[in-house]
Amino acid sequence: MTGSGNNFYQVFHEFQNISFLLIASIIAGAFLMIYILQRLILALAKRVPGKFRLILPPMIPIFRLTILIAAFFSIVPLIIKPTVQNFIAIFGAVGLTLGFAFKDYFSSLIAGIVAVWEQPYRPGDWITVDEVYGEVQSLGLRSVLVLTPDDTLVNIPHSKIWNSSISNANSGKHTHLCIADFFLDPRHDAQAVRRRLLDVALTSPYLQLDRPVNVMVSEKPWGTHYRIKAYPVDGRDEFHFTTDLTVRGKSALSGLGVSHVTAPAITLKD
Amino acid sequence: MKDLWQFIPLGSYERLSEPKSEIARKGAKAFMDWLRRRKPAGVSVDIHAELRSIPQQMLDTVAPPPDWEDKTVALHDAVLPWINAEKPEYTSQVIIGAPGSGTRQTMEQLSLSHKWEFIEPPSPTEILTGGKEWLSVIKDSENTVVVIPELERCFIRHTDGLTLVRDFLDFVWERNQRYIIGCNSWAWSYLSRVLSIDSQFRNPLILRPFDGQRLEHWFRSMAQTTCKHTLIFRQSDNGEAILTVNQADGNKKEKSETYRDKESSDLLKIIAARSNGIPLVAWAIWRNCLQISADAIIEDEAQRAAKMDQGLTIWVRPWAQTELPAIPHEISKTDVFVLHAVLLHGGIHEDVLPMMLSIQQSTAVKSLQRLLQAGLIKEENGLWRTTLSGYPAVKKYLAAEDYLTDML
Numbered sequence: 048m049t050g051s052g053n054n055f056y057q058v059f060h061e062f063q064n065i066s067f068l069l070i071a072s073i074i075a076g077a078f079l080m081i082y083i084l085q086r087l088i089l090a091l092a093k094r095v096p097g098k099f100r101l102i103l104p105p106m107i108p109i110f111r112l113t114i115l116i117a118a119f120f121s122i123v124p125l126i127i128k129p130t131v132q133n134f135i136a137i138f139g140a141v142g143l144t145l146g147f148a149f150k151d152y153f154s155s156l157i158a159g160i161v162a163v164w165e166q167p168y169r170p171g172d173w174i175t176v177d178e179v180y181g182e183v184q185s186l187g188l189r190s191v192l193v194l195t196p197d198d199t200l201v202n203i204p205h206s207k208i209w210n211s212s213i214s215n216a217n218s219g220k221h222t223h224l225c226i227a228d229f230f231l232d233p234r235h236d237a238q239a240v241r242r243r244l245l246d247v248a249l250t251s252p253y254l255q256l257d258r259p260v261n262v263m264v265s266e267k268p269w270g271t272h273y274r275i276k277a278y279p280v281d282g283r284d285e286f287h288f289t290t291d292l293t294v295r296g297k298s299a300l301s302g303l304g305v306s307h308v309t310a311p312a313i314t315l316k317d
Numbered sequence: 318m319k320d321l322w323q324f325i326p327l328g329s330y331e332r333l334s335e336p337k338s339e340i341a342r343k344g345a346k347a348f349m350d351w352l353r354r355r356k357p358a359g360v361s362v363d364i365h366a367e368l369r370s371i372p373q374q375m376l377d378t379v380a381p382p383p384d385w386e387d388k389t390v391a392l393h394d395a396v397l398p399w400i401n402a403e404k405p406e407y408t409s410q411v412i413i414g415a416p417g418s419g420t421r422q423t424m425e426q427l428s429l430s431h432k433w434e435f436i437e438p439p440s441p442t443e444i445l446t447g448g449k450e451w452l453s454v455i456k457d458s459e460n461t462v463v464v465i466p467e468l469e470r471c472f473i474r475h476t477d478g479l480t481l482v483r484d485f486l487d488f489v490w491e492r493n494q495r496y497i498i499g500c501n502s503w504a505w506s507y508l509s510r511v512l513s514i515d516s517q518f519r520n521p522l523i524l525r526p527f528d529g530q531r532l533e534h535w536f537r538s539m540a541q542t543t544c545k546h547t548l549i550f551r552q553s554d555n556g557e558a559i560l561t562v563n564q565a566d567g568n569k570k571e572k573s574e575t576y577r578d579k580e581s582s583d584l585l586k587i588i589a590a591r592s593n594g595i596p597l598v599a600w601a602i603w604r605n606c607l608q609i610s611a612d613a614i615i616e617d618e619a620q621r622a623a624k625m626d627q628g629l630t631i632w633v634r635p636w637a638q639t640e641l642p643a644i645p646h647e648i649s650k651t652d653v654f655v656l657h658a659v660l661l662h663g664g665i666h667e668d669v670l671p672m673m674l675s676i677q678q679s680t681a682v683k684s685l686q687r688l689l690q691a692g693l694i695k696e697e698n699g700l701w702r703t704t705l706s707g708y709p710a711v712k713k714y715l716a717a718e719d720y721l722t723d724m725l
Contacts, residue, residue, distance in 0.1 A: 250673075
């Protein structure tokens, strides 16, 4: 017992030889560097033109992870005698203990590292995870912060990437597909309605004209379902864009004398 | 010798680039601004022209407003083979013009001189109600050539605003008459995306952009027509002679439609690049450069260079000190939409904006006032247009924000 206890202590440097000041400086330096880099990148992202604004923020978690790893590997040799056996022993013991106690937390941390490299989402992306839809505000080591259309911030742990499907609407691009729905009484000239809705989209000031615009039509038991599919110039305008399409679409359709189907009919699901 | 005014196929159009020294200066300035946490120049409009050293009358003498006579001749030469052809490949000739390239004026002069039918654009109300009467005027015309100078004002970016231009394009396609159609470069981009107009008219012509050499010759020939003195335009910081208007040559003036190859000054190259080679925009910037403030310091080096001048020395502001309108820091989405709409239609009525952008009349008015204050737009005959000197900033901003711009 005493022997194994001695072996355990042999892994570490003598207490009086450990430079706690240096360790504290490394930790403080690492967090200071992260803070400065984060501010610098965010300031730069605000100054670059709109179409480049999504390029810079995704670099933040990469830099943060790199700095933290560098800090970690700078600190470990200051505490542990740097031999292979020592590293295996100490990481094994710590890993086993913490793994049981903070299984989910560490799962999220590991998933956070995977998320940095695989990039299933980046700041500025519009994602859906377990029915939560919103814009990615920032990536932490443990979780991703999402702002929903209702202006609510939702913290989603990265570990969701292990077992949930993640829908990403724009995947790092400046814009993403938006859809405006119209549910109409089936007794109408579909050609005329489709043409009209196409014009509604093509004349919206929010429209990104370099991306395709489509009006999809499908017949349902309760009526005819029209979907305008188009991209706004700026993905952040998604709700203004779909509102604009809906308002002007309704006005244009009323000019054609087409009536909308009402709620009781819609409740009969597809 | 080359022709000063030249119409070229759109496919041959080449963008002008700034001199490397200016690109480096701009990069260094942007970096320094960023280090000092200073935002790029915001609103800086020359609204105090009366405080400048050059009175308006003098300005109009040394840099007078252009006439479009030479450009009209060039346009005539460009369309003549097509007009004279017995069986031309196509019945319509599109002339694309950037804002400030004087396309309408040129087409009007050309129509007048040949007695071609010149069709003014329809009113916004006519456009929104289908414009049958306007179309019937074109349909009923028996003139051999019909000129429609402003296609950009034959549609409105509104659900009801595309019908007329669609009908017009269908009609033109079917007829055998000759049509010369003028179209703003921004409207051309929009209609190409929305109505595939570029596949219907495959041979549009556009004015060759004015590079530094062309600008030098053009500015000189304009000054020669109005000024009786020899003029030496010198940069106020280093005394470099930008342009010399020698009245000894005034009587045997070079034909203004031709010019000799000669390296122009960096300032004129920068003006050419910044104006995108658009003559009127370059002219507005040039006039701005001549408006040195009354208390501006003329460097010793420049004054020494000017001592030898045998004529009137006109000081020109160096490019780094030029004050052109800029996009305000706190520009709203509505302001951006208004600017885009103004460019797309080559000018827009105030009453049309609320309907186009689904905004209140008061919101539209406030937005127009903000943009007017910033020197980016102005009202001319009831139409709001971008100012010539504000155009480069507006275009640069819209392009950076990923809005549809012209292809130039």
